[in-house]
Amino acid sequence: MTMPTSQCPWRMQVHHIHQETPDVWTLSLLCHDYYPYRAGQYALVSVRNSAETLRAYTLSSTPGVSEYITLTVRRIDEGTGSQWLTREVKRGDYLWLSDAMGEFTCDDKAEDKFLLLAAGCGVTPIMAMRRWLAKYRPQADVQVIYNVRSPEDVIFAEEWRNYPVTLVAEHNATHGFVAGRLTRELLQSVPDLASRTVMTCGPAPYMEKVEQDVAALGVTPLL
Structure with missing residues (x-):
């Protein structure tokens, strides 16, 4: 059983993984608790449940619309996080995420x-x-x-x-x-x-x- 880290307290289970392009995959995650986030935000992911190795990824899902929390990741040759997420992580595994972060969002824009x-x-x-x-x-x-x-x-x-x-x-x-x-x-x-x-x-x-x-x-x- 993996354990939370101080920066990544949210446990999510990989429901399925979809290949988007030759080098990009979307991981669909189940969170059994309410995970608050806004469209456009990102989260830190604990790589191999490490408190020291954290990588930031956009939450590519949309609150109130998407069935799952999703991370869409491009595999980078020397990328510690992307190599792990796209080569080693499989359905049923658990990931630990931080709170959602970032102000690159549209829900606070009044314009149409x-x-x-x-x-x-x-x-x-x-x-x-x-x-x-x-x-x-x-x-x-x-x-x-x-x-x-x-x-x-x-x-x-x-x-x-x-x-x-x-x-x-x-x-x-x-x-x-x-x-x-x-x-x-x-x-x-x-x-x-x-x-x-x-x-x-x-x-x-x-x-x-x-x-x-x-x-x-x-x-x-x-x-």
Whole structure:
């Protein structure tokens, strides 16, 4: 029996694991207690029940919508946490999580127009918030632009069929994808850009470019 650590007191059991892309998996967890969190937040995970080895992962599920608490993890070659979660952890195992943390959320935004921008695994909090807006703000006008390396790298591919989304593929773009990367011109094509709450998540270079491009168009993004 594994035991809680001071920073990770929440015990959750792995119900099932789903492979999203060639290098990304979603772990669906059962928590037998009420686990309070907000769409877009993250939690620390105790790697191998260690008090010293902790890794932060977005809670890719959505409170009040998702059946399970989920972690969506990209396997990194030298990643201690991601290697363990995607290679060793199996159905029925227990994980220990911290309280949910972070202020990158949409439930405190009064506006009803959003532009959600994501690249790679940065889509995890974006999808959590997209579900939340669909459930609790069905009147909201939500535009999503999601950048991936190639079409096979789209995380939550089936679920995106439920929501309007512009998919941008850097390589091998096929039908339904914009070829290349996010550009200022693509941002300018978003209706009512200046009146939208712009929220973005992705690798650092992507975030820096988005911040520059959006600012040049007169909007300050929430990072």
